[in-house]
Each structure stands twice: as structure tokens, then as C-alpha cells.
Amino acid sequence: MKSFIEVAKESDFSIYNIPFGIYNKGEVTAACTRIGDTIVDLDKCLKVGVFNGIDLPSDVFLRPVLNDFIALGKNVTSAVRLRLQDVLQQGGALDSDKYEKSGIFISKDLVRMLLPLHVGDYTDFYSSREHATNVGSMFRDPNNALLPNWLHMPIGYHGRASSIVVSGTKIKRPKGQILQDDPISPVYKTTKQLDFELEMAFVIGKNTELGQTVSTDEAEDYIFGLMLFNDWSARDIQRWEYVPLGPFLGKNFASTVSPWIVTLEALEPFKIAGPEQEVKVLPYLEFNGLKNYDIHLSVDIMEPYGEPVRVSTSNFKYMYWNMCQQLAHHTVNGCNIRVGDMMASGTISGPTPDTYGSMLEITWRGTKPVLMTDGSERRFINNGDTVKMRGWAEKEGVRVGFGPCDGTILQG
Ligand code: MN
Numbered sequence: 001m002k003s004f005i006e007v008a009k010e011s012d013f014s015i016y017n018i019p020f021g022i023y024n025k026g027e028v029t030a031a032c033t034r035i036g037d038t039i040v041d042l043d044k045c046l047k048v049g050v051f052n053g054i055d056l057p058s059d060v061f062l063r064p065v066l067n068d069f070i071a072l073g074k075n076v077t078s079a080v081r082l083r084l085q086d087v088l089q090q091g092g093a094l095d096s097d098k099y100e101k102s103g104i105f106i107s108k109d110l111v112r113m114l115l116p117l118h119v120g121d122y123t124d125f126y127s128s129r130e131h132a133t134n135v136g137s138m139f140r141d142p143n144n145a146l147l148p149n150w151l152h153m154p155i156g157y158h159g160r161a162s163s164i165v166v167s168g169t170k171i172k173r174p175k176g177q178i179l180q181d182d183p184i185s186p187v188y189k190t191t192k193q194l195d196f197e198l199e200m201a202f203v204i205g206k207n208t209e210l211g212q213t214v215s216t217d218e219a220e221d222y223i224f225g226l227m228l229f230n231d232w233s234a235r236d237i238q239r240w241e242y243v244p245l246g247p248f249l250g251k252n253f254a255s256t257v258s259p260w261i262v263t264l265e266a267l268e269p270f271k272i273a274g275p276e277q278e279v280k281v282l283p284y285l286e287f288n289g290l291k292n293y294d295i296h297l298s299v300d301i302m303e304p305y306g307e308p309v310r311v312s313t314s315n316f317k318y319m320y321w322n323m324c325q326q327l328a329h330h331t332v333n334g335c336n337i338r339v340g341d342m343m344a345s346g347t348i349s350g351p352t353p354d355t356y357g358s359m360l361e362i363t364w365r366g367t368k369p370v371l372m373t374d375g376s377e378r379r380f381i382n383n384g385d386t387v388k389m390r391g392w393a394e395k396e397g398v399r400v401g402f403g404p405c406d407g408t409i410l411q412g
Contacts, residue, residue, distance in 0.1 A: 271289075319345055
């Protein structure tokens with residue numbers, strides 16, 4: 001397939017991708033896709049008849065979030081995506097002077113991308129074995145780094161949906177209770193250990209009823225697509241507060257997502273086997289087929305006037321627990337899920353230090369600082385720094401990526 005719109009070789013937005021997002025330009029807020037550097041307004045496409053024959057409410061692309069569109073179900077959303085792929089090809093229906101193209105196509109530089117979902121609930125897992133082992137080694141015991149439950153279930157916690165923000169949103173450095181010099185009496189201070197966590201999130205595309213379970217075989221029906229996810233973490237706040245109920249204010253001040261939802265259909269060619277699961281899992285966590293994805297990931301830190309420094313080159317394929325197991329586990333007690341819910345993978349760390357997904361691990365608790373281009377060192381993230389995450393899959397000349405997941409830290 002080849003589009004009549006120019007797509008650079010290294011673009012995340014080839015004709016094979018066709019992700020969904022929400023853009024704003026002046027008075028207009030609408031659903032869109034992107035090809036190369038061109039935003040495609042889906043409402044305008046609907047009005048000129050691109051989606052004729054697909055059962056769509058007339059205003060579905062004018063809503064401020066994609067929840068209602070996603071809730072139409074994969075029969076509809078897949079048909080829309082395939083139709084877009086068709087009309088955007090060379091010689092396709094939109095490759096014609098018949099249409100007033102200025103309304104349909106807009107340069108990406110002229111729009112602002114918005115958070116494309118109303119996120120009702122957000123769950124964060126802890127599913128990378130290397131990450132859990134690194135953290136367990138640092139904070140507990142290198143010989144017993146994994147807690148006894150870890151190999152038996154995808155560990156998770158309920159996070160905060162209200163503070164999920166889209167790429168580009170500036171984040172104020174949080175304050176909280178921190179142990180400074182006294183090991184038992186905290187002070188109220190700005191965090192000195194602001195970290196990122198390199199993660200991917202999946203978006204729920206279908207509701208369940210309370211009491212209903214989703215099996216690993218059914219799970220993909222309930223997953224609409226994926227986004228890049230930065231689970232910002234204040235390590236000093238986290239360390240003091242997390243016992244016994246887990247993460248709270250050290251995590252819920254902000255999480256950054258990329259603006260595009262890349263569909264499972266677009267990622268299908270990049271499926272791959274995950275790591276061998278060492279312990280035999282309970283039957284509800286068994287699964288068939290390839291359930292991991294070969295998605296390259298990177299993290300750069302950029303100081304205010306410097307050049308980006310790459311601190312991690314990882315891959316989503318390293319996840320020990322896959323998304324189908326996560327969703328089966330999440331619903332095994334009858335917990336209901338709703339369209340737009342977001343479930344993040346947990347920090348994605350690979351086997352070697354260059355693949356670690358947080359500064360905590362990359363600098364090994366600050367003992368191996370990262371050198372920036374201005375000669376300064378980073379143990380954690382400074383005010384003015386921008387953390388830039390990227391993700392892309394590539395195979396036989398086909399490239400599908402996620403766009404930016406960037407956040408800049410402001411003085412708290
Ligand atoms: Mn996390």
C-alpha cells in the first residue's frame with residue numbers, strides 16, 4: 001500500500017497505521033487520523049461520504065473524546081480504519097480534485113492534539129520481571145528480589161484517572177512527605193527524586209457487566225488499542241508512603257500519554273512470543289498463541305537548552321505478563337471494565353542496563369548518574385527537563401508508531 005500523501009520513511013504514521021486521535025484548531029475539535037505529517041479530519045470525511053455504508057451517528061466525530069466512537073464496537077471501528085486506508089491510497093477516493101481538501105487535510109503543525117479519551121478508571125500493572133527484580137534487589141534483597149506472589153499473577157494497583165494528561169502538558173514538580181535526615185520523622189518538601197516510568201497502556205474498547213469475567217481468549221475483543229504511557233513517580237514520596245497499601249501521592253500527581261490510539265489491528269503483524277513463564281500459572285491465566293508485541297521503545301531526556309540524551313532503548317516484548325493475562329486477572333473476580341479505561345503495563349525494563357525503564361534503575365539508585373550535553377549529571381529529573389518517549393514497530397518495510405509522549409517538569 002502507498003498513500004498519495006507523502007510519508008517519510010521514518011514516520012510513525014504510514015498507511016499501515018491509521019491511529020485515532022482528537023485534534024483542536026481554533027473553533028474546531030474533531031476526531032482525526034494522521035498520515036505522514038497530515039491530519040485527516042474524520043468528521044469532514046464523514047460529511048463528504050467517505051464512510052457511506054458504515055453505520056455511524058452523524059455527530060460521532062465531533063464529540064470531544066473517542067469513547068462513543070470506540071463503543072460502537074470493532075465491527076464499526078475496524079471498518080472505518082480500513083475505509084480510511086483505502087481512500088488514502090494512491091488512486092483512492094480522496095486522491096481526487098472532487099473534494100475541497102483544505103477542510104479534510106490539515107498540517108500537523110497547525111493543530112493541537114488533545115487527550116482523546118474520557119478515562120473512567122486507570123490501573124497500573126507491575127509486569128516486567130526485570131523491573132520488579134531490579135526494584136526488589138535495590139529495596140529488599142537481591143537474593144529474594146521477587147515477592148512470592150509475583151510469578152503467580154500480574155500484580156497491579158488502581159491508579160488515578162483524573163491526572164492523566166496528553167503529551168506536551170507541563171507537569172509541576174510535586175510536594176509531599178519525605179524522609180530527609182530523620183529516618184522516622186518526615187518533612188513536607190518538594191520531591192528530589194522525580195522519575196519517569198516507561199510504559200505502554202491499553203485502552204478498553206468494550207464494557208463488561210459487574211460479575212462478568214473476560215478470558216485470555218476473549219481479551220483482545222475488549223482491547224481497542226495502545227498508547228505510550230509515562231507513569232511519573234516521586235521516589236522519595238513513594239518510599240515513605242507505600243507500606244502497606246501501595247503507591248498513592250508519589251504517583252497520582254500526573255501520568256502522560258501519547259495522543260494517538262494505535263489499534264490492535266495495526267499492531268497485529270508485530271506479534272511475538274513473550275518470555276517463557278517459569279511457574280505454571282492457574283488455568284485462568286493460561287493463553288494460546290502469540291500475545292506479546294515487538295515494539296521498540298526509547299526514552300530521551302532533554303535539558304532546557306541542550307540536546308536530547310538517550311537513556312533507554314527498550315522493547316514492549318520484554319513483558320513477562322501479557323495484556324490478555326492482565327485483563328483476565330483484572331476481571332477474574334467480576335470487576336467490570338468500561339470503554340475508555342486505561343491499563344498500563346508497568347515499567348518496561350529489559351535484561352541489560354541500557355534497556356531499563358526508569359531513572360531509579362538506569363542510575364541504580366543514583367550511583368551511576370547520566371551525563372547531559374551541558375556537562376551536568378542526572379540522577380533523577382530536574383526542573384526544565386523534558387522526558388521524551390517514543391515507540392514504533394517495524395517489519396519488512398512496514399512501520400507503525402505512536403507519536404510523541406513528552407512531558408516537561410516545572411518548578412514545584
Ligand atoms: Mn508504573
